[in-house]
Amino acid sequence: EPEVTQTPSHQVTQMGQEVILRCVPISNHLYFYWYRQILGQKVEFLVSFYNNEISEKSEIFDDQFSVERPDGSNFTLKIRSTKLEDSAMYFCASGGQGSGNTIYFGEGSWLTVV
Amino acid sequence: QKEVEQDPGPLSVPEGAIVSLNCTYSNSAFQYFMWYRQYSRKGPELLMYTYSSGNKEDGRFTAQVDKSSKYISLFIRDSQPSDSATYLCAMSGVPNNNNDMRFGAGTRLTVKP
Incomplete structure (x- = not known):
């Protein structure tokens, strides 16, 4: 069964560092999303991406965040600083x-910032 | 009032019990209603998807939507220990416009053998 795959499964990073989270969506899908879930809290929408551009973003998705679809298969979330x-x-x-x-x-x- | 209200539980039932999970909402524009199951430290897994009011059955799972009351339910019959997870309701108003999808807080369910 097709599935969305993500890497890494867990990353620990120091405060101020940049992180890139990678995703391979289901191959024939056209809409891509990032959500966030802080431990014990709700799933929160960050951003949606369609036709090689951001279609919607939440107030959480500020200038610290960016998304990219560098090739035909990967979809990345970059978190700066x-x-x-x-x-x-x-x-x-x-x-x-x-x-x-x-x-x-x-x-x-799972991202842990220390 | 929150847009989507879901009792976080925890809910504990014996194996074989019928489980009822519920969400209420305030936005009458919601038309698409989903239930996701989330095991600990895993991604939400789509269980049921319904459009507008009515019932939908899939095996041991039945989803109900009552738009007049702004109330949705998920019933699990003959519950199994493997059903132990957090169940999230989600809803939205516009097809393929997930910026307006809202999740409930999730109800943690434990089915005891």
């Missing part, structure tokens, strides 16, 4: 054309 409060599970998700709002999540990348 990480802060302690960026520690969270970051989920990539993808959805297909005509799939309504059914999106499929990856297993997540």
Whole structure:
């Protein structure tokens, strides 16, 4: 069964460092998303990406964050100058054309900023 | 009032019990309703997807939507220990516009053997 894959599964980084989280969405999907879940809290929308550009972003997704689809398969989230409060599970998700709002999540990348 | 309200539990039931999980919402524009299951430190897994009001059944799972009451439910029949997870409701109003998708806080369910 097709799935969204994410790497790394866990990353520990020092405050102020840059982090890149990688995702390989389901191959025929056209809509890509990043969500965040701070430990014990809700899943929060960060950004959606369609047709090689950001289609929507939340207030969380400020200038510290950026996304890129560098090739036909990868979708990355870059976090510059990480802060302690960026520690969270970051989920990539993808959805297909005509799939309504059914999106499929990856297993997540657990980011710990120390 | 929060847009989506979901009792975080925890909810503990014996194996074989019928489980009822619920969410209420305030935004009448929501038309798409989803239930996700999330195991610890894993990504949410789509369980059920319904559009507008009505019931949908898939094996031991039944999703119900009552738009007039702004209330959705997920029923699990013959619950199994493997159903132990956090269940998230999610809803949105516009197809393929997930910036407006809102998640409930999640209900942690434990099914005891």
